[in-house]
Amino acid sequence: MSGIIEVTNLSFGYAAASPILKNISFEVPPGTFLVIAGPNGAGKSTLLNLICGALKPQSGEIMLDASPIESYSAEALAAKVAVVRQESMPIFGFSVVETVLMARTPYFSAAGFESQADRAIVNDALELTDTARFAMRPLTNLSSGERQRVFIARALAQDSPVLLLDEPTSFLDLRHQVDIYDLLKTAQIEKGKTIVAVTHDINLAAQYGDEALLLGMDGSFQHGRTSEVFSAEHIENVFNVQVFAGNIGRERFFIPLGKLAKDNRQINPRPNNNKS
């Protein structure tokens, strides 16, 4: 499995005069779990859309396995990159399994039907995301969280080396949040997939990500190992909020502190690691 993503000097803005991303460069080696974080409007989803070819950069280049993204046909790109976006509203009442099966469309026979192999892949994906038990139900009859898992299953069914996810846990309860990240991590470890996840949740990102990309509002970015990028200082600068950083075992966590928090006194901006 390959799937090396190389981003070089990427700049992009929806209006030409105001770029959101300025000269960003980074590389994602195969089999890495990269988390992309940053405040609203920093360009996280935009970057994801650029990487999967939905948007064209104003300058710079994005290469996938040493070929530019633009050179891939839709089918060839789908074989390498699967995308899970934020919730999309289903118009027609497709069932869960029908939806996941659509990921295999490029592999259908000439008559337009799936093969046994396709069905096996779909079954795997359903099992992995714990959605097999309502495989026959129409999407409209599921909760938001269940639906989100179905879309992840669909991306898994594409059987691609790279998985891009835009806030995959935004509608999920605590249990399912870790379940999904466990699932993604398992896919990375067992199948060698490259995972790139945009997330609002710093803590989960710190827990699971190998590498992190922190985007700032001014177009700045930091890229590197998660433990280096996610520090209290970086987070406070980029998010412009006071943060309490702590450790549990080897896990780092960060808690934003508002002005009206319960203790209502000025909190030391550089607290010790040991908290009583």
Added chain:
Amino acid sequence: MNKWRWLLLIITCWMAAGFALSSARQGQESQAPALPSRADRIVSMAPDLTEILFALGLDEEITGVTQYSDYPAAAKEKPNVGSFWQPNIEAVVAAKPTLVIVLGSPQQKNLAERLKRIGYKTLTVNLETVNDLFKAMAEIGTATGRQHQADELIGSVREKLKALSSLVGDEAKVKVLWVVQREPLRVAGRDTFVNELIELAGGENAIGPTVHKYPPIGAEQVIISGPEVIIEPDMGQKDPAAQRDAALRYWSRFKNVPAVTNGRIYVIPGGAVSRLGPRLYEATETIARCLRPRLFEN
């Protein structure tokens, strides 16, 4: 070869086969035996055509007429093939016609096209003017092998009209307002066959030239036109006397119109005057009686 190429290939072959088959069939049909020219089962698609056919003595041969073919009385017994506006082509075919006669309106011409396409013999005639009528009678006579009767009929009508016109002589033309509908008020204009009847009867239309054939007019135009005679054809209502009463009441408000002051408002039978047919002379004479009643008192 991928499925799209297959599809394109099959469609192309299908279309080509269609053209080939179609020209083969046309070749076949043009070799089919011609129909005999003796018209022994005739369908008439308009009431005026029915009248002409009966006048030529073809009562036995008529196998289908339209809904409002009510003259002569025998026509009402004939099988119904729909109405002039909505012909029922299946009923026409069920009548097994060897000749179908239609008028020249677009719908009827369309019907004739459909019938011709499947091998039926049709005849299209126009009945817009009196000249059309004579031509039509001659054509129908020829098509049905009744030229002799047709010539006689045409000759007799022409003679009677000539006699009428010499009876009327050089008297000044009487101004006539021909009212086809009272509410709203609608009259026959100069571009109609009714106008020709009026002129043959020694009258002239009170209304000048108009854009529409049967224009709706307002009260002022009635007064300006100053008709000497007002004629209303009865539209098949039950009681002509009741219609005359209603007419007198309606017109009484036009106190300045000569026809009203002189009480010259006539309600005449609508049958003969609402279509161009063999009763042309009877229709014209009825009108002439309204225009110059003294002339007919002997």
Added chain:
Amino acid sequence: MDQLLTPKKLITTMAAALAVLAVVMFACSLVGSEKISLRAVFDGPGVQAAANPDYEIFVRFRLPRIVLACLVGAALACSGVVFQALLRNPLADPYILGISSGAGLGVMIAVISGLSWTLWGRSPIAVFAFAGALGTVWLVWFIGRLTGKFHVTGLLLAGVVVNAFFSAVIMFLTSIAKSEQVHSTIFWLMGNMVEEDFLVLWIGTGCVVGGIVAMFYISPQLNALSFGDEDARSMGINIARTRTVAFAVAAGITAVAVSMSGLIGFVGLVVPHAVRLVFGPDHRRLLPLSGILGAIFLIIADTLARTVIAPAQLPVGVVTAIVGGPVFLVLLVKHSRNVGGFK
């Protein structure tokens, strides 16, 4: 997994539907304002045209009319399915993007200008209706791209604009036309079935069936497209090609249908909806079944149109509206309840 569509299931369902269609075609060919006997039909044509009226009526009028109803019904239903997928709206119909006003304008121009040239001897009205329909679709597609908006929105906006403008032009032409011309135009526009000749039916069959097969080929892509352009693209669908083929073919067979029989509404709206409710949204099954059901629906509607007030005939569009309107209302209420989650 067992509920998924397989080739075998699809073929069985279609065979059953086709059997129903055959029965309906046969039954309706024996119904009409004139009574005909089947035995007499089998006696074959007489030596001359007038000899065997049962045969004439059956072969020259009933059968061509039923075949035409079959073609037009299938074409409208299938293009309705595709437009609903393309516009991601289960309430779209084939006329939503201006085909109806374009065809109407074409017909009015043909009638008023009195042009009489024909294409292989067919009346100018059909040709102008076809040209009007296709020309309008192309115009809407072009304007839609100009607006630069998200594809579906652009198309819908362009469709609204073009419809409004062409309708105004039609009203203007109607006001200056002679009453006879107006009458025949309106009558044509209300939808009517006339027995067409062999070549027209043959070519029409080729176009409609070919179009339906083409749309079947892209049914898996239409399934994916219903989740939105971006999701479909991520799954490997060539959305530009799918959209172009779908739009062109659907518009094409609608134009063919309209040129043969005028504007018949509700078939393209109600039939796909009904089939989707019963058989599910998978386009590989939805498309062919809608075609067959559309054919059945229109054959029955046409049979009613020519027998209910016999010997006069109702325009078919009136019957489909009377039947389709209430059915559509029921479907609408039921559908909105089902999609409860997002409203």
